[in-house]
Every structure is written in structure tokens, then in C-alpha cells.
Amino acid sequence: MSESSVKQNDSIEDEQYRRLRQEYRSMIEHVEQNMEQYAQPGSSGIKETLEKAANLIRGVNRTREAVLDSQLLVAASKIARKQAQNVSNEGNIFDTDAFINALKTYLSSHNFNHSVSDSQEMPLDWAKLGRRCLRCFRSVPAVNTMYGPAKIQPRVKKQSNRSSRKEAVIPNAVVRPKEVDPNATEKESTTLEVHRIYNILYHLCHQGNKLQPINFFNFAIDPTSFGRTVENLFHISFLIRDGKVKITVENNVPKIVPLQTVDRSESENCNKKQTVISLDHNTWQELISSFKIDRCLITPRE
Missing domain, CATH: 1.20.1270 (Substrate Binding Domain Of Dnak; Chain:A; Domain 2)
Structure with a gap:
């Protein structure tokens, strides 16, 4: 091609x-x-x-x-x-006029043979409409079952036999419900840990007949675990709040020392100061390096 x-x-x-x-x-x-x-x-x-x-x-x-x-x-x-x-x-539209005309034609169909003048209205056979509609409503009545007998006797409540032992009743006494603390176990565990840390601090500071303060960071910081360091600071804060330990500053270095019963009574008359310690991971590593912390003085819990 x-x-x-x-x-x-x-x-x-x-x-x-x-x-x-x-x-x-x-x-x-x-x-x-x-x-x-x-x-x-x-x-x-x-x-x-x-x-x-x-x-x-x-x-x-x-x-x-x-x-x-x-x-x-x-x-x-x-x-x-x-x-x-x-x-x-269009199928849903109902023509009222057409329905009326058809109904009139149906009801008056039997009167077509009778002579009716133009001025008279043609009578309507409403009975015819009734007979036609009857077939739509004719039905057998249903059987309704009764639930239970016609006469129902009220049930008698049986009284239980109470114990013969009776407690002494105080008139006008206010009975308070027992309060259940869901955190009771956790509080007990925290209290035991705070007491354990205080004993460790007491043995570390006890020299002769006196209590010598030690470096706060050397005591609280765990060089192997940042999480345990935070836990130690948390428990030490309870000792400070309860006045069982004292924080002092010597040469810009914080030191901690336990207080005995006599020292606690004297410290109540002193001015107290509150301090918030901010500790992140980088600061934790810097403190370990600065104070050359190689071991934790607070032994972990068993």
C-alpha cells in the first residue's frame, strides 16, 4: 500500500x-x-x-x-x-373531587331506574358502602391469655431469726461509715521506705557521740539509675517536711544531717525555708561528674 x-x-x-x-x-x-x-x-x-x-x-x-x-x-x-x-x-397525589364523584356514582347506582327531577338530589345508599367495607373489618377476635389467677394473695415475708446477741445502743449516737483508703498500701510502703532511708542516713552521719553532716548529693544520687535518684529525693522530702533531717550549706555545697529529738524541738523555733530542686538527666550526669560519685549510699530495696 x-x-x-x-x-x-x-x-x-x-x-x-x-x-x-x-x-x-x-x-x-x-x-x-x-x-x-x-x-x-x-x-x-x-x-x-x-x-x-x-x-x-x-x-x-x-x-x-x-x-x-x-x-x-x-x-x-x-x-x-x-x-x-x-x-x-404523581402516584401519591390524591384527587379529592374525583373520589367524591366516584363515591356518589357508586352509592346512587341503584337509583338510576327511578325517576328523579333535576331539582331533587339523588338519594345515596350508605348501607351499600357499609356492606362493602364490612369485609375489610370482619375478623375473628383473638384469644387473650390471663397471666396467673384472678385473685393473687400477697406474699408474706419471712422474718429471719436474728442473733440473740445485741450490741449496746447509745441514744443519739452518730454512726460514721468506715472510710476505706485505696492508697493505704502505697502509703504504708512509702512510710517504711522513708524510715529506712532515715536509718541509713543516721548510721552514715554517726561518728562518736555526734552526728556529722554529709554531702547531700553523695547521699541522694544513685549514679547507676536516674529513676532511683528521683525516688530518693522524693523520700528525703518527707524527712525534711517532718523535721527529721536538716539541710545546711557549707562552701556552696548542700549537706544533710539527721536531727535527734532534742534538735527537732529546737529547730521548731528556727526560721524554715522551702526549696524546690529541679533535676533533669543532664544535671544528674553533671553532679555525678562534679562530685565524683561512684556508688549509691542508699542501698536499693529488696
Whole structure:
């Protein structure tokens, strides 16, 4: 096949596709213009449009024409949905006048043989309507079962035999409910740990007959665990709050020493100061390096 014949076939094919696209566009435009008319009940416009589209789809081989076919189907589906809604709405409309006329015709049908003047109203046979409606309401009565006997005797409550032992009753006494503390076990554990740390501190500071203060950080910091260091500071804070230990500063270094009973009574008359210690992981490592802490003086709990 020569090159000229190939070009001629391509031009013929392009012309066919151009006409096909033109037909699709004209159908889409026609459907959009007649949308309200096609959506009316009884209209066959959508059916005719789909039949034409079924004939055109046979010549569609490219995406460009397939896009136009899909646009036509989308427009047709919208109209079909609207037409279905209109048919449903039309079926729900009740014509009162038509119903009255039909009812009058039905009730007066037996009087057609009687002569009635134009000025007189035709009598209506309402009994006929009653007989016709009777079949819709005629039914066998259902059986209703009674639950239990007609006369129900009240149940007598049995009185339980109470113990003969009676507690002494104090008149006008206020009885308070027992308070249950869910954190009692945790509080007991904390109290025991605080007491244990105080004993460790007392043995470390006891030299001869005196109590010598020791470095606070050497006592509280655990160089192997940041978490246990925080726990130690937490328990030491209870000792400080209860006045069982004293914090002093010597040469810008805090020191801790336990207080005996006599010292506690004297410390109550002294001015007390509260201090908040901020400790993060970096500060914890710097304190270990600065004070050369290689072991924890507070042994871990067993």
C-alpha cells in the first residue's frame, strides 16, 4: 500500500470520528435543552436517546469519543432519576373531587331506574358502602391469655431469726461509715521506705557521740539509675517536711544531717525555708561528674 493511500484512509477515518463526535455533542445538547420535558411521566425521550446512543457506541474505538458517550449517559441517568421521582410523586397525589364523584356514582347506582327531577338530589345508599367495607373489618377476635389467677394473695415475708446477741445502743449516737483508703498500701510502703532511708542516713552521719553532716548529693544520687535518684529525693522530702533531717550549706555545697529529738524541738523555733530542686538527666550526669560519685549510699530495696 502506497503512502498516499494510507494518508487517504487516515483522513477518511478522521472524518468519520469527527462526524461521530458531532452527533454525540448534538445529542448531549438536545438532552440538556429538553431535560424538563423528558423528565415528565410518560415521556419516551430518554428511551429514544439511549437507543441512538446504543447505535453510536458501535463506532467508538478511541478514548475521545468514549468520553462523549459517558457524558451522554450521565445526562440521561440524571433525567431518568428525575422522571422516576416525578412518577412516584404523581402516584401519591390524591384527587379529592374525583373520589367524591366516584363515591356518589357508586352509592346512587341503584337509583338510576327511578325517576328523579333535576331539582331533587339523588338519594345515596350508605348501607351499600357499609356492606362493602364490612369485609375489610370482619375478623375473628383473638384469644387473650390471663397471666396467673384472678385473685393473687400477697406474699408474706419471712422474718429471719436474728442473733440473740445485741450490741449496746447509745441514744443519739452518730454512726460514721468506715472510710476505706485505696492508697493505704502505697502509703504504708512509702512510710517504711522513708524510715529506712532515715536509718541509713543516721548510721552514715554517726561518728562518736555526734552526728556529722554529709554531702547531700553523695547521699541522694544513685549514679547507676536516674529513676532511683528521683525516688530518693522524693523520700528525703518527707524527712525534711517532718523535721527529721536538716539541710545546711557549707562552701556552696548542700549537706544533710539527721536531727535527734532534742534538735527537732529546737529547730521548731528556727526560721524554715522551702526549696524546690529541679533535676533533669543532664544535671544528674553533671553532679555525678562534679562530685565524683561512684556508688549509691542508699542501698536499693529488696
